[in-house]
Amino acid sequence: MSSSSMNKYWIPHLDIHKKVITQELQYYLGPEATVRPFTREGEDGFLITTPGPCLTDEQIDDICVKSKEMWEKQAAARASSKSDKPLKRPLHQPVVISKAGSSGSMRRRKDDRWRSSSGQDDRRR
Structure with a gap:
């Protein structure tokens, strides 16, 4: 069928998984129906092209x-894969930059060394 005889409908993506609508669309609307991501007036959704009417509320x-x-299957798979096998390199592992109290004492020691070597520390004289 030519594209001029095809109807185009937009539906919001809310609560719709892209893989599911892609797999189910032709079952509901026939082999010529297509779906693709589409943004309408700043809102993400899906553009459905079909020779007939769009999906019903029930569909x-x-x-x-x-x-x-x-989504529940994917979440369960992610959860089980995390507990089953250890990561070779942990993601987002915290790296200590400084600990409370340690950076200030290091700074003071450096300042004291600088003062004493330059002869500007009048307290020691």
């Missing part, structure tokens, strides 16, 4: 339920 609800299941 969108079904996609949202499947999207929630997909």
Whole structure:
């Protein structure tokens, strides 16, 4: 079918996983239907191109339920992969730059050495 005979619809991305809508769209709207990310008036969503009508409320609800299941599976997989195998190099490992009380004493010692070597420390004379 030519693109002029195709209808275009935009739906917000809220509660919709991109992979789920991509997999389910042709099941609901037929083999010629396509979907792609699209921003409309500053809001992210999906642009659906189809020869017929857009998704019904029930179909969108079904996609949202499947999207929630997909996110839960992904979260469970991430959680189990973290506990199953140790990381070779921990991510975001804190690196100590200074500890309370230690940087000030180092600074004072450096200042004292500078003063005593330059002869400007009048307290010692």
